[in-house]
Amino acid sequence: MKPSNVESWRRERLLSIARGIAALILVLLFALPGIAPAAQAAPASPTVVHFTQAQALEQPPGALAPVTATVDETTLAGSWVPVTLPLSFKHGAETAQAKGPRTTWLRVRLDALQDLRGPTQLYLLRWISPGRLSIYADGRLIYRSPGSPVWNLFRHPPVLVPLDSGENQAPPRELLFRMDWVPTQVAAISSFYAGDAAAVVSMAERRDLVIEQIPFMISAGFVLVGGFALGVWIFRRKYPGHLIFFISVLSMTRRWHFQLGIERLPISDTWFIWLTLNALVWEVVAIHHLLQFLHGRVQRNLTRVLVGAGVVISLVTLPEGLLPLPQLLFVRHIAEFLIIIMAFVVMVMGLWNAWRARSSDAMLLAVANAINFVCGVTDYIALMDMKNVERFFTTPDAALLFSLTIIYLMFRRYVSAMNEIEGVNVKLEARVQAREAELAESYERLREVEQHQTLSRERTRLMQDMHDGLGSSLTSALRAVESGGSSDVQLKEVLKSCIDDLKLTIDSMEPVEADLLLLLATLRYRLGPRLKSAGITLHWEVTDLPRLAWLTPHTSLHILRIVQEAFSNILKHTRASEIHVATGAEEKRVWVSIADNGPGFDLEEARRRGGRGLMNQLRRAAELGGEIRWDASAAGTRLLLLLPLDAA
Numbered sequence: 001m002k003p004s005n006v007e008s009w010r011r012e013r014l015l016s017i018a019r020g021i022a023a024l025i026l027v028l029l030f031a032l033p034g035i036a037p038a039a040q041a042a043p044a045s046p047t048v049v050h051f052t053q054a055q056a057l058e059q060p061p062g063a064l065a066p067v068t069a070t071v072d073e074t075t076l077a078g079s080w081v082p083v084t085l086p087l088s089f090k091h092g093a094e095t096a097q098a099k100g101p102r103t104t105w106l107r108v109r110l111d112a113l114q115d116l117r118g119p120t121q122l123y124l125l126r127w128i129s130p131g132r133l134s135i136y137a138d139g140r141l142i143y144r145s146p147g148s149p150v151w152n153l154f155r156h157p158p159v160l161v162p163l164d165s166g167e168n169q170a171p172p173r174e175l176l177f178r179m180d181w182v183p184t185q186v187a188a189i190s191s192f193y194a195g196d197a198a199a200v201v202s203m204a205e206r207r208d209l210v211i212e213q214i215p216f217m218i219s220a221g222f223v224l225v226g227g228f229a230l231g232v233w234i235f236r237r238k239y240p241g242h243l244i245f246f247i248s249v250l251s252m253t254r255r256w257h258f259q260l261g262i263e264r265l266p267i268s269d270t271w272f273i274w275l276t277l278n279a280l281v282w283e284v285v286a287i288h289h290l291l292q293f294l295h296g297r298v299q300r301n302l303t304r305v306l307v308g309a310g311v312v313i314s315l316v317t318l319p320e321g322l323l324p325l326p327q328l329l330f331v332r333h334i335a336e337f338l339i340i341i342m343a344f345v346v347m348v349m350g351l352w353n354a355w356r357a358r359s360s361d362a363m364l365l366a367v368a369n370a371i372n373f374v375c376g377v378t379d380y381i382a383l384m385d386m387k388n389v390e391r392f393f394t395t396p397d398a399a400l401l402f403s404l405t406i407i408y409l410m411f412r413r414y415v416s417a418m419n420e421i422e423g424v425n426v427k428l429e430a431r432v433q434a435r436e437a438e439l440a441e442s443y444e445r446l447r448e449v450e451q452h453q454t455l456s457r458e459r460t461r462l463m464q465d466m467h468d469g470l471g472s473s474l475t476s477a478l479r480a481v482e483s484g485g486s487s488d489v490q491l492k493e494v495l496k497s498c499i500d501d502l503k504l505t506i507d508s509m510e511p512v513e514a515d516l517l518l519l520l521a522t523l524r525y526r527l528g529p530r531l532k533s534a535g536i537t538l539h540w541e542v543t544d545l546p547r548l549a550w551l552t553p554h555t556s557l558h559i560l561r562i563v564q565e566a567f568s569n570i571l572k573h574t575r576a577s578e579i580h581v582a583t584g585a586e587e588k589r590v591w592v593s594i595a596d597n598g599p600g601f602d603l604e605e606a607r608r609r610g611g612r613g614l615m616n617q618l619r620r621a622a623e624l625g626g627e628i629r630w631d632a633s634a635a636g637t638r639l640l641l642l643l644p645l646d647a648a
Contacts, residue, residue, distance in 0.1 A: 047116060048195035048203065054177075055080040055107045056087070061100040064180050067134050069141050073176060076105060085191035086389045089129075089181055101131060106177040106189070113171040113194060120171045121200035124159035125190040125207075126389050128152070131180030133189075137164045137172035148269055149180070160204045163194065188389035215396040219255065222248045222403040229410065243290045244406060247283055251399055254279035270319030277317055277335055281310045284343045287369055291350040294362035294409075302349065306342060313338060340377060347373045361409050368405035372398045516545050516590065516643070517583070519556055520563070524581075527567055531579065534571055541582040545590050550647035558620040559643075562628070565613045566594045566639045574598025576636065585645075589626070592641040600632035 057078045089104060113120060122142075127133055129152050135143040143161040145152055163171050171194070181187035193200055226241075226248030233241025254276050267275070285306050292298055313335050347370050354362035375398035382391055520542065531538050570576050576598030584591050621628045624643060631638040 048193050048199045049112045050191060050193055051108055051110075051112075052085045052191045053108070054083055054085055054087075056083040057081070057105040057107070059103045059105070061102050061183075064101050064103060064131075067132070067141070067144060067178070070139050071136050071141075071176060071178075072139060073105075073107065073174075080107060085189065087189055088387055088389065089179075089187040101180055101182050104179045104181065106179070108175045108177075108192075110171055110173055110175060110194060114173070116171055116196065117169045119169075119197035120163040120195060121197040121204075122159070122161050122163050122175070122192060122194045123200045123204050124192040126158060127179070127189040128383075128389060129179050129181040129187040129189075130185040131182065131187070133159070133180075134178040135159070135161065136176040136178070138174055139176070140164055149182075158204065158207070159192075160201065162197065186384065190390045211396075215255075215400050218400050218403060219248075219252045222407065223252055225407055225410065240290055240293045243286050243293065244410070246286045247290065247406065248403070250279045250283040250286065251403065254283060255396060255399060268319070273332060274317050274319050277332060277339075278310075278314045280339055281313050281335075281342070284339065284346055285310050287365075288346045288350070290406075291346070291354070291362055291365060291369070294365060295350075295353045295357035295359045297353040297357055299349065299353075302345070306346070309338060309342060336380070340380070343373050343376075361412070364405055365409060368402045372402045374398075516548055516551070516559070516592075517542055519551070519559060520581070520583070520592070523560055523563055527564070530571065531567070536570070536576060537578045539578060539580045541580060543583055545583055545585055546645055548590070548643065548645065555624055558624055559641075562617050562620050562641055563592070563594065565617050569613060570594075570596045570598065570637075574637070588645050589642050590645065591643070593638060594641075595636055595638040597636045600634055600637050 057076055057080050059076070059078055083106070085106075087106070122135070124135075129149075131149045131152065132147075133143070133145040133152070134141060142164055143159060163175075175194075177189065179187065179189060193203065226245035229239070229241035230245035231241070232239050233245075256272070256276055288303065288306055292303075317331055317335055347366070350362070350366035350369055354366045372395075375394040379393045379395045382388075382393075524538070524540065528538065567579070570579060574596055576596035578597045580593070580595045582593040582595075584593075617628055621641065625647070626641065626643040629640040629642070631640070
């Protein structure tokens with residue numbers, strides 16, 4: 001490749017990489033900020049009130065009291081303290097010294113809703129706690145979290161629940177939130193909205209669509225794309241479809257706590273933690289392999305380290321008797337730290353190798369992976385600190401961006417393959433056209449050569465036949481005239497023979513279309529007048545015969561000469577008055593019979609005298625792949641010409 005072409009190619013690759021990165025940045029700048037306001041669920045109408053002030057009462061640590069159907073706030077021990085929502089509970093070193101779970105109560109007055117009449121709804125944006133949440137309206141239980149304490153630590157679900165209406169469809173006057181939590185783990189609760197049921201439900205549905213449904217649908221769609229890629233990989237192993245399939249399944253599995261409810265997973269908490277944690281481990285390993293495929297720079301040592309670390313993490317975090325739940329939660333934090341290190345190494349090496357390889361596809365995936373890593377680590381740190389439980393978590397959307405990047409790369413490779421196929425088809429079509437032109441030219445030259453050879457062979461044949469037949473007869477006639485020993489009658493017969501030879505030569509050039517009967521009919525037409533003038537009656541007893549594909553002007557002349565010689569012998573050497581011509585067909589041959597009623601002759605005697613006519617007949621029949629048989633007796637002579645159906 002010339003230096004100018006190399007520089008041009010490098011510029012094209014760099015521009016392609018820059019365009020892809022710019023597209024990813026635009027998605028982040030415009031898509032994510034556009035989603036964030038919707039995630040805050042601003043009030044849609046004046047009938048919805050945003051509650052941010054509450055009073056908190058924290059009970060001393062100890063055994064948790066059972067959740068009852070009703071509660072009387074006057075029986076709760078402790079003092080109420082004003083707080084602002086969202087609220088993060090203390091879980092530092094001081095609180096951790098007090099062992100055992102705790103219960104915190106929040107009390108909120110609903111004075112702003114007392115003018116409303118009709119159905120009302122409560123919408124709590126998010127809560128996180130290694131425990132349970134219960135909500136009371138005017139002392140009556142209206143909601144209790146269905147998940148287990150561990151599940152509620154991972155799942156950050158909103159709460160949408162109807163408020164019990166009092167007399168005259170009035171909303172309740174007071175809400176009590178009971179949160180059970182463990183000081184060693186993160187716990188927090190957001191502010192909430194309450195008001196007209198239709199407006200609150202509409203607000204919750206919009207937020208749910210943006211926060212959960214769209215990422216879930218894209219994630220499910222990515223799994224379908226991964227299944228398609230896996231099918232391609234089964235039939236074309238050079239394509240990394242298995243990696244795309246594993247990444248799609250693992251990406252969806254590791255985000256189950258964002259997208260699914262605990263009632264949909266019939267597995268224990270320990271197995272759920274193991275699945276989501278190890279799905280992230282092996283997703284990092286699969287992304288590393290996919291990046292290696294794209295940039296083409298294989299790093300075997302790094303691959304061994306990543307796979308080894310993944311196996312160790314998977315084995316150490318195995319539940320069901322190996323580790324009890326408290327230790328599993330502790331080991332989980334260590335495993336998450338190791339996964340962050342693994343993901344960071346994959347991110348850095350992916351960016352570096354993609355840049356060195358000048359691969360636009362690898363660079364796009366590496367940038368998307370870097371964005372995914374940064375968003376994941378940021379959300380992880382925010383979740384551990386939990387200063388604002390209402391913050392917008394970017395991990396689902398970063399994973400969405402990563403999935404769309406892989407889908408885009410698949411689409412671009414598909415379009416590139418189609419363009420390449422079209423280019424190959426165009427080149428192939430041009431080559432075929434050029435080849436067709438060459439073949440047409442070669443065919444024309446071959447046709448000219450074949451025509452020349454055919455004319456040459458036909459000229460040679462005609463010259464030979466005229467020399468052997470017409471030339472010999474004319475020579476005999478010339479000698480007879482010069483010697484003066486021939487009568488006019490004899491000379492007349494010689495000249496008639498010359499004319500017959502000339503006519504036969506001309507007739508052999510006529511197309512007979514593989515029809516032996518047509519050839520014999522032509523001879524009958526030529527010799528009929530001579531037989532009639534000689535007083536010989538011709539009995540024509542021919543039948544339909546199979547077509548002889550090997551009949552050509554050359555072979556036709558052989559047959560005409562054989563039959564002509566038979567008629568000439570009858571006219572010259574016998575006193576026959578009748579001639580019977582018959583035809584027939586056997587299994588692999590056809591036959592022509594010529595019989596007369598003149599006195600017979602001794603065939604062996606004729607051969608010993610060196611009769612040229614008989615020898616010529618035998619020679620011509622042999623060239624045709626056939627044979628001649630004579631049957632001579634006092635009652636007459638019969639010539640039987642046997643010809644093959646197929647060419648000799």
